[in-house]
Amino acid sequence: MAGRLRPEEISSILKGAITDYEGQVRTEEVGQVLEVGDGIARVHGLANVMYQEMVEFEDARGEKIIGLALNLEEDNVGVIIAGEDRHIQEGSTVRRTGKLASVPVGYGVLGRVINALGAPMDGRGEIETEDTRPVEIVAPGIIRRQPVNTPLQTGIKAIDSMIPIGRGQRELIIGDRQTGKTSLAIDTIINQAEEGVKCIYVAVGQKDSSIAGVVAALEEAGAMDYTTVINASASQSATLQYLAPYAGCAIGEYFMHQGEDALVIYDDLSKHAVAYRQMMLLLRRPPGREAYPGDIFYLHSRLLERAARMSDEYGGGSLTALPVVETKAGDISAYIPTNVISITDGQIFLDVDLFNANQRPAIDVGNSVSRVGSSAQIKAMKKVAGTLKLDLSQYRELASFAQFGSDLDKATQETLARGERLTAILKQGERDPMPVEEQVAVIFGATQGLLRDVEPDDVPDWEAQLRDYLRDSHGEILQTIRETKELSDETADRLRRAIERFNEGFEPSESAVSVSTAPDEEDGS
Amino acid sequence: MSVVSTYAEALFEAAQERGNLEETLQDLKDFAGALRENEELRRFYYHAQVTKPQKRRVLDQLTEGMQQTARNFLKVLADKDREEYLEEILLRYEELVKDHLGRVEVELTTAVELPGETLRRIEERLKEILGRREVVLENRVDEDILGGAVFRFGGMMLDGSVRGQLEGLREKMLERGVV
Numbered sequence: 001m002a003g004r005l006r007p008e009e010i011s012s013i014l015k016g017a018i019t020d021y022e023g024q025v026r027t028e029e030v031g032q033v034l035e036v037g038d039g040i041a042r043v044h045g046l047a048n049v050m051y052q053e054m055v056e057f058e059d060a061r062g063e064k065i066i067g068l069a070l071n072l073e074e075d076n077v078g079v080i081i082a083g084e085d086r087h088i089q090e091g092s093t094v095r096r097t098g099k100l101a102s103v104p105v106g107y108g109v110l111g112r113v114i115n116a117l118g119a120p121m122d123g124r125g126e127i128e129t130e131d132t133r134p135v136e137i138v139a140p141g142i143i144r145r146q147p148v149n150t151p152l153q154t155g156i157k158a159i160d161s162m163i164p165i166g167r168g169q170r171e172l173i174i175g176d177r178q179t180g181k182t183s184l185a186i187d188t189i190i191n192q193a194e195e196g197v198k199c200i201y202v203a204v205g206q207k208d209s210s211i212a213g214v215v216a217a218l219e220e221a222g223a224m225d226y227t228t229v230i231n232a233s234a235s236q237s238a239t240l241q242y243l244a245p246y247a248g249c250a251i252g253e254y255f256m257h258q259g260e261d262a263l264v265i266y267d268d269l270s271k272h273a274v275a276y277r278q279m280m281l282l283l284r285r286p287p288g289r290e291a292y293p294g295d296i297f298y299l300h301s302r303l304l305e306r307a308a309r310m311s312d313e314y315g316g317g318s319l320t321a322l323p324v325v326e327t328k329a330g331d332i333s334a335y336i337p338t339n340v341i342s343i344t345d346g347q348i349f350l351d352v353d354l355f356n357a358n359q360r361p362a363i364d365v366g367n368s369v370s371r372v373g374s375s376a377q378i379k380a381m382k383k384v385a386g387t388l389k390l391d392l393s394q395y396r397e398l399a400s401f402a403q404f405g406s407d408l409d410k411a412t413q414e415t416l417a418r419g420e421r422l423t424a425i426l427k428q429g430e431r432d433p434m435p436v437e438e439q440v441a442v443i444f445g446a447t448q449g450l451l452r453d454v455e456p457d458d459v460p461d462w463e464a465q466l467r468d469y470l471r472d473s474h475g476e477i478l479q480t481i482r483e484t485k486e487l488s489d490e491t492a493d494r495l496r497r498a499i500e501r502f503n504e505g506f507e508p509s510e511s512a513v514s515v516s517t518a519p520d521e522e523d524g525s
Numbered sequence: 526m527s528v529v530s531t532y533a534e535a536l537f538e539a540a541q542e543r544g545n546l547e548e549t550l551q552d553l554k555d556f557a558g559a560l561r562e563n564e565e566l567r568r569f570y571y572h573a574q575v576t577k578p579q580k581r582r583v584l585d586q587l588t589e590g591m592q593q594t595a596r597n598f599l600k601v602l603a604d605k606d607r608e609e610y611l612e613e614i615l616l617r618y619e620e621l622v623k624d625h626l627g628r629v630e631v632e633l634t635t636a637v638e639l640p641g642e643t644l645r646r647i648e649e650r651l652k653e654i655l656g657r658r659e660v661v662l663e664n665r666v667d668e669d670i671l672g673g674a675v676f677r678f679g680g681m682m683l684d685g686s687v688r689g690q691l692e693g694l695r696e697k698m699l700e701r702g703v704v
């Protein structure tokens with residue numbers, strides 16, 4: 001709407017303004033700044049201000065800066081400043097706005113990059129939305145909820161098969177830096193294109209360059225159409241970094257209350273905690289463990305508690321939360337990781353060693369769980385992946401043991417060979433989420449021993465070719481799985497025969513590994 | 526109770542017993558004003574390394590003409606290392622005194638200077654509206670407000686200025702996305 005003038009609007013407003021010119025005396029409550037610094041101001045006056053109310057500073061340049069009243073004390077108010085504080089002076093006027101911190105919500109924010117207060121950051125002009133919503137809201141209670149029962153397909157084989165996530169669940173993504181946490185989140189967003197899930201990606205305390213990368217990746221995949229990015233980068237004030245996850249949650253809740261499904265990713269909550277710690281220390285609240293304030297647990301629990309699956313009387317919408325937490329040197333027993341692990345319904349643990357061993361996504365299956373789990377898995381997936389976790393843990397146990405011995409009996413060799421192929425089948429490229437029916441087909445092949453004659457190094461190739469083959473020649477099998485969400489014995493039979501037929505003609509393309517020898521000898525080598 | 530309130534209320538009670546609430550307020554305000562204006566005095570008063578007896582002696586000489594309550598108060602603050610709170614305590618004390626006297630100070634900003642007669646009438650009217658015993662009106666002239674008047678008292682601001690209305694109009698137009 002920028003730049004477009006609507007004459008009839010102007011005259012109607014002017015007419016209104018002229019008609020009740022006399023009656024217009026604005027009453028405002030004001031206070032004055034006692035001291036200001038480090039993004040914090042202490043204000044005298046504002047006796048009736050509410051907790052978390054937005055206040056407005058008038059700085060030396062005459063510009064208006066927003067603040068948030070957080071400490072209501074007997075004779076002063078502690079305000080955190082969301083913006084540039086260097087032009088605010090002692091004695092500056094502060095006014096109440098009477099509004100709690102809120103953000104614009106609605107379909108107008110999709111496809112946009114905004115800050116924690118809903119101001120556009122992508123240079124595409126004003127945001128047109130139908131509504132605003134306070135950022136802090138009490139989570140829906142038990143009456144308005146129902147159990148999680150619909151899967152949220154991430155498109156990542158290792159997750160959808162073994163650590164399934166349901167709509168309305170809170171699943172933590174945890175791991176060291178550079179282990180692919182953000183990629184996992186981005187892939188999940190990309191996979192929602194066909195699922196009709198609205199996505200919100202909240203970046204807290206990250207580099208602006210990485211966020212630009214994320215936005216570019218989403219745009220390239222066509223995922224920005226249904227995604228909002230909230231950017232509270234490292235260069236923005238701690239106040240905005242603190243508010244960003246709540247703002248993202250509020251935007252997601254709007255869709256949830258419309259009966260739709262939404263997904264919000266908080267990337268990441270460790271930096272969120274650090275921003276909160278900074279503010280609270282400057283507000284002189286007493287520090288506790290690791291210098292975090294006493295309410296750091298509540299900070300995250302009240303945020304994640306807002307993820308919900310609404311009952312059908314309340315529209316049946318859902319808000320899934322995927323918080324991200326960064327660990328230092330794999331230490332998941334630090335303060336913030338343990339807090340968030342105990343709040344969420346499970347975690348996906350990403351491991352540096354796996355990542356370096358080229359097992360990507362580097363999901364440590366042994367340490368990852370989903371506590372809501374298999375109730376949110378389609379039947380077909382449940383059927384094919386049922387024993388996957390167990391098989392893999394048996395394989396890992398044997399593998400560490402078999403490193404020492406050279407003479408292994410036939411059964412052990414077979415378990416090892418199977419494990420290697422199962423591990424290989426869980427590898428997946430970045431930005432390549434997979435529809436669930438194809439996942440089912442691929443995992444079916446691996447668990448049914450149809451991969452026996454394929455070298456572990458050729459597995460990705462086998463998988464890619466098989467997917468093409470099934471799509472081209474056996475679309476009806478995939479369609480059946482997609483539509484019935486089940487894998488009946490009959491479909492399983494047809495799928496097995498299709499894969500066997502495919503195996504006969506399978507040639508690893510540009511295989512640099514080995515010349516194709518007799519398959520029996522390759523086994524377990 | 527916070528440091529500021531504790532001291533302010535103690536000062537209030539002490540001054541009330543001696544019956545010199547307003548004089549004490551004026552003395553302390555003068556002292557605070559001097560602190561703001563005089564760099565040397567400010568450095569001395571807030572300096573942590575000046576010994577207490579020294580500080581007391583200097584304060585004694587400086588404040589000779591002041592009320593006993595005000596003098597004692599400054600010395601107590603220095604003894605307890607609470608000098609930094611002086612300004613805030615003063616703000617709170619002022620509120621207490623005004624509350625007690627039923628007085629309200631109103632800052633009236635206009636675009637042109639008002640004749641004394643008009644000011645008196647405004648004062649009378651304000652007394653009625655606010656239900657206070659005493660209204661102290663201070664008239665400031667600020668051409669930037671263009672016309673009308675802005676009243677400011679306590680934590681309230683009543684903006685009836687032309688500039689305020691133009692700003693309101695601007696906000697309304699922005700809200701509807703006209704510009």
